[in-house]
Amino acid sequence: MNEKGLQILEQYDIRLQRSFGGRGSLILETEQGLKLLKEFAGSQTKLPFEQELLKRLEERGVCNVDRIVKNREGALVSVGDYETPYILKNWPSGRECDPRNEEDLQKSMKTLARIHREARGVFEAKETERQRLCGADRCTELEKHNRELKRTQNFIRGRHKKGNFELLFLKCAEQILKDGREALERLGEIGCMELYEAACEGEYVCHGEYIHHNILISRQETAVVNFQRFEINVQVNDICLFLRKVMEKQNWNEAVAGRMLEAYERELPLSRKEQLYLAASLYYPEKVWKLIHHYYNTNKAWIPEKNAEKLEIFLAQDAKRKRMIKSVFF
Numbered sequence: 139m140n141e142k143g144l145q146i147l148e149q150y151d152i153r154l155q156r157s158f159g160g161r162g163s164l165i166l167e168t169e170q171g172l173k174l175l176k177e178f179a180g181s182q183t184k185l186p187f188e189q190e191l192l193k194r195l196e197e198r199g200v201c202n203v204d205r206i207v208k209n210r211e212g213a214l215v216s217v218g219d220y221e222t223p224y225i226l227k228n229w230p231s232g233r234e235c236d237p238r239n240e241e242d243l244q245k246s247m248k249t250l251a252r253i254h255r256e257a258r259g260v261f262e263a264k265e266t267e268r269q270r271l272c273g274a275d276r277c278t279e280l281e282k283h284n285r286e287l288k289r290t291q292n293f294i295r296g297r298h299k300k301g302n303f304e305l306l307f308l309k310c311a312e313q314i315l316k317d318g319r320e321a322l323e324r325l326g327e328i329g330c331m332e333l334y335e336a337a338c339e340g341e342y343v344c345h346g347e348y349i350h351h352n353i354l355i356s357r358q359e360t361a362v363v364n365f366q367r368f369e370i371n372v373q374v375n376d377i378c379l380f381l382r383k384v385m386e387k388q389n390w391n392e393a394v395a396g397r398m399l400e401a402y403e404r405e406l407p408l409s410r411k412e413q414l415y416l417a418a419s420l421y422y423p424e425k426v427w428k429l430i431h432h433y434y435n436t437n438k439a440w441i442p443e444k445n446a447e448k449l450e451i452f453l454a455q456d457a458k459r460k461r462m463i464k465s466v467f468f
Contacts, residue, residue, distance in 0.1 A: 143217040146175065149209040150226055172205065174229040177222055178215050180366045183212050183364050186269060188365050191260050191343060192297060195362075202230040202361035211293045230361030232354030237387045240394060244401040246353045249360040250380065251344070251405030254373045257343035269339065273369035275334040276419060282316045283427045290430045291315070303446040307430065310453055314423050321422035322383075328414040336371045344369055348376040349383050372414050375431075377402065378419040386425070391456040392465040399466065417467035421460070425452045 147154060153169040162175035185206070192203040203228040204224045209216045216225045263271065291311045292303045307314075336342075345352070346367030355360040381395060388394050402408075407414070429445055 139260075142443055145220070146216050146224045148224075149211070149216045149218075150207065151210060152207075152226075156352075164392065168201075172229040174204065174227045175224060175365055177330075178225045179223075179438075182215060184271070187261055187267075188368055189214065191257060191368060192365060194254060194260055194394050195256060198256050200256050201249050202359055203365070204229055204361075204363040214349065222353045223271075227363075230356075230359075230363065232356035233462075235350040235353035235355055235360075236385045237350045240397065242290075242350075242355055243384060243394070243398050244348070244404070245355060245360050246380070247398045247401040248405055249301060249353070250376060251347055251402045253345065253362065254342075254376070255406050259341045260343060261341055263341065266369065266436050270371045271341075272338050273344070273346075273375075274369040275371065276375065276415070277322060277330045277334075280318065280325065280422060283422075283431075284315065284322065286431055286434065287315055287318060287427060289310070290434045293434070301441050301446075303433065303441050303449060304427075306446055306449050307426075310426075310449075314426050317421065317423050318427075323419050324418035324421065325415065328411055330396070330415065333372045333374075333411060333415055338370055341370055342373050344371045344373050344376045348380045350380075362374065372412075373403060374408070374416045374419070378416055381416075382420060382424060385459070385462065386455070390455055390462040392462040395462055396466050413456055417463050423452070423456075 147166075152166075152173065155167045155169065157164050157166045159165070160174075163174050164177060166173040173431070189206055192205045195201060195203050196205065206214045207226045207228060208214060211227070215225055217223050235246050237243070261271070291308070292309055294300065297304065300308070345362065345365055346369050347364060348362075352362060352364045354363060377399075381398065384398070385391070385395060397406075426449065429449055433441065433445065
């Protein structure tokens with residue numbers, strides 16, 4: 139273990155057996171169970187709320203989670219001589235969810251529904267605190283995305299020398315912009331803001347990054363980790379992110395998508411408005427916006443060839459993506 143890590147561990151009542159690297163952190167085998175030590179770069183104001191959420195999920199038997207271990211002083215964050223803040227977490231055992239294993243996917247959806255059911259009204263926060271914990275509403279978010287797509291299209295048009303990624307984007311930009319506008323219109327029609335306001339009022343909490351890397355599966359249980367991006371928002375956003383990530387690897391298999399949603403709704407049924415919100419969110423060309431966002435905000439002198447490959451894959455799957463949405467939701 140590195141010198142920083144050893145020094146930080148002196149602040150805890152644990153007996154270390156061995157350590158090894160993993161997930162950009164140090165995983166520790168201790169007499170008190172598996173732990174994870176990592177540098178902390180998040181909001182210390184938000185951290186107690188995260189721990190309150192994880193405590194509820196753990197106490198109600200929803201799933202195993204990675205709650206932070208307090209140091210001897212009772213603090214969640216520890217700082218040593220190097221002035222680098224660290225946190226020590228309980229770390230569940232298990233392997234990452236396999237996005238190509240349907241049994242894993244259904245377990246993950248069932249667990250997500252149970253999290254969503256229990257992660258409501260957890261904090262009873264004051265109005266100012268609640269506002270800080272609320273994420274952006276989906277309509278405002280997509281309006282910004284659409285403006286960035288249009289701005290990037292204009293920027294690339296003005297460039298004299300264009301690479302493969304830039305030329306490929308220009309070919310599909312009008313259709314991407316059209317799909318982006320249509321998704322935003324659909325969200326407006328179904329009452330996106332009503333769902334958002336209800337979620338804020340009821341303190342509906344989203345995981346914020348519910349992807350296969352943050353789901354650990356063992357014979358005994360399904361564990362969920364890395365809640366640091368949690369926010370109060372429409373919980374369907376978690377379903378959208380997980381489905382989109384999985385479907386990219388499943389080539390937008392409508393049968394698999396349908397069974398995943400069934401697994402979720404056996405635990406927590408979705409209203410028709412929530413289903414349409416999910417359909418509109420999935421319809422939005424999020425993958426293209428992410429590639430464009432990364433392109434626009436980084437050095438244009440060297441654009442990874444991988445970006446063009448990712449855009450080509452998205453375009454090759456686009457018809458299947460739209461067909462899956464139509465089949466599952468309409």
